[in-house]
Amino acid sequence: MKKICIILMVFAIIALGAVAAFGKEETYTEYLRIHIRADSNEEEAQAVKYGVKAAIVEYLTPYLAECRTKDAAEKMLKAHLGEIERKADDVLKKNGFAYRSRASVRNEEFPTRIYEDLTLEQGFYDALIIELGSGKGDNWWCVVYPPLCFTSGECGIVYRSKILEMIENFRKERQTEEK
Numbered sequence: 001m002k003k004i005c006i007i008l009m010v011f012a013i014i015a016l017g018a019v020a021a022f023g024k025e026e027t028y029t030e031y032l033r034i035h036i037r038a039d040s041n042e043e044e045a046q047a048v049k050y051g052v053k054a055a056i057v058e059y060l061t062p063y064l065a066e067c068r069t070k071d072a073a074e075k076m077l078k079a080h081l082g083e084i085e086r087k088a089d090d091v092l093k094k095n096g097f098a099y100r101s102r103a104s105v106r107n108e109e110f111p112t113r114i115y116e117d118l119t120l121e122q123g124f125y126d127a128l129i130i131e132l133g134s135g136k137g138d139n140w141w142c143v144v145y146p147p148l149c150f151t152s153g154e155c156g157i158v159y160r161s162k163i164l165e166m167i168e169n170f171r172k173e174r175q176t177e178e179k
Helices: 002-022 041-066 069-079 079-093 161-178
Strands: 027-037 100-112 114-116 118-120 123-132 139-145
Touching: 027 041, 027 069, 027 079, 041 069, 041 079, 041 123, 041 139, 069 100, 069 123, 079 123, 118 139, 123 139
Parallel strands: 027 123
Antiparallel strands: 027 139, 100 123, 114 118
């Protein structure tokens, strides 16, 4: 009987160790995300969120084009938080909204998200968070570094080819690391 108890205890310890190892949340350090969180899910609040997105993407694109590392992109964002809020607030005001925005760069937990051919697993990521009003509505998200959402023409912006080169180099490096 004593042997059975000891064996069960050993299995229980092994099982707890496996749960602890596999249940741990990961922190992803190679990406810098952006989330623009609407005030609510009402149609008007969601529509203005996209107006804010267009203004922020247009404003940040030339600055992000100069960033060669995630750390440089994060420092640049932190240095421009006041202007990011002003750009967002201008869009809100022009559209008749009385609430304002809050911008910060912080580490938060996010669910698994898919962006084109990139899957960002659930875990903790550094992110530029822009909350519009209460920030309780659905969000628009993308990746600031590498600048994945700053490469398509969806906002009517002409993007520099330097950004595409950065993305291609980043993907090549990742593929090389995975081999």
